[in-house]
Amino acid sequence: MTVKTLRVIMVTLLAFLLVTPVANATPRYHRYVALGDSYTSGPGILWPRLDRLACYTSTNNYPALLADNLGLRSYTDGSCGGADTTNMLTPQTPPLPFGTHPAQFSFLRPDTDLVTIGIGGNDFGVFGQLTSKCPELRPTDPGGSPCRSFHVVDGVDTMKQKVAMTGDRVRAVLAGVHERSPSAKVLLVGYPRIAPPRGNCPSVLPIADGDLRWLDDVEQALNSALAKAAADDGRTTFVDMYPASLGHDACAGRAAWIQGKDNNLFTAIQYHPFKSGMVGVANQISKVLGVRGGAHERAVPRSVDKAVVGDASTVTLLTRSGHGR
Template identity: 60%
Template sequence: MRVLPRIRRILVAGTVAAALTVASPLAAHAGTTTRALPAHPRYVALGDSYTSGPLIPLPRLDPVGCWRSTGNYPARVAYALRAASYTDVSCGGADTTDMTASQSVPLGSNPPQFDALRPDTELVTIGIGGNDFGVFGSVISDCPPLRAGDPTGNPCQRHFTVDGVDTLRQKIDQTRVRVADVVRGVHQRSPQARVLVVGYPRIAPESGTCPAVLPFADGDYPWLNGIEEYLNGALASASADAGADFVDTFPASYGHDACAGTAAWINGQSLSPTAAPYHPNAAGMAGVAAVVVARAGA
């Protein structure tokens, strides 16, 4: 997920879905393209900050501005699968355009993530899409200030609805096309690879609220869950269209949302010494890694 300017300043100084009871319509298109994964695969991880793991111990410095952790889910997947080789080029703030272009980050730049792909790469995980068209960033920046004026209503949903159309869902539909293109680009560069597109774990609870942790209006929680579920559905659809397997982390993260206290996989609004605001913590990375490993072995 893109680190917003306010959050990025905090990080440099030191360093949203299951309330809806039906699946996203896009998820109905999800299929499988499972191929056997060799033992000890040559593994490359691509993605944004939900992959890189900002502030989760211990940080890597290549470059420091990507906030890439040695304890993120790719590192855990590589260890669990006893990967023959492992390259993690995920980077905080990345979107699909950063697969083929250098990404400017604090104190340096991250090369195009596709540069890590090789013809003999055998496993690729992709965790991308939340930053495209500013979807997650818009939610995090625009929603909390609206709570004060309507704490029990749904001011953020109304804010993003124009002429009866949810503009964030429109952007997610465009993201689906981009992610499918990313998958195709991986296949072109690494034709032997099993490709796994990793979805986003839940941020908000299925029911209830915790405004001190997630400072959104009460009525916006179901909508926020729906936005995240719709994004995951778009990723599933893109995976099926382009020949990848989708790793759905949303069900496994039930009961581990940001409101779950010590069971949370996701940090809330406050900066933690071991997790960035609105980002996974170490437990979340371990949980996502378990789902990825299980899917890789399917």
């Protein structure tokens, strides 16, 4: 290698170091708490946290990946599958017989400096109704919208009505977070799109053609209600995953962030995010926070060390050798 070549390499390397942000330099946040439902906890995504089996909590969910992006050595994940806004104040008894999950607000501390919240889809049974009743009704009118017709009562779309009420609940949740962690940066995370903007894929989403458009409308209404709750709160930033997930709906094949009708206990349960979806959310949140998104899908589980502080489980991030990084 000539001196001239070596000089060019050194100059190029120096320029790269000067313009490339370091994801794990001095962390801007130190006490991160994640709250939410199954779109936060990550059911079916390898690898599960053995201390949180009842909540279907994955070590590859977006709180874990975001903590990596932020260079944090520990974080607290209070999310739980099946949670709705009432479980911020009320303990939750998941369907699996592994005990009771504490009220999610119990994970917050006065010195918490970053909070992400992904909640609202389960309130008033909206998500469950869409993903159970709509496939059930498809055979009655595959090209129509039997599910929408079922949920429109006396001219009122009851699903959109419930979504509007959910916005009020979420606004109260945000106030509760600020009360308990007054100095925290608070992010309300929206839901990624499930249905495609056009077309269908009945082998993946067995929902009538017209109901796919309606389901998408309901999801947009939910995200709009969440965005309004954050705006009305005035101290919360909304992370809009709907536009960010364009091209990654359940019908998008290998590009999909969302599982379709099938349950796979190694990738995702039905109608829930894959690891790729969690990566997308973590990187979008990182972008909102102004840090480089570098989340990736882990091939092996990272080591975790659980420390119990009151009711809160804090996960310490370790390298494969077991030493904190």
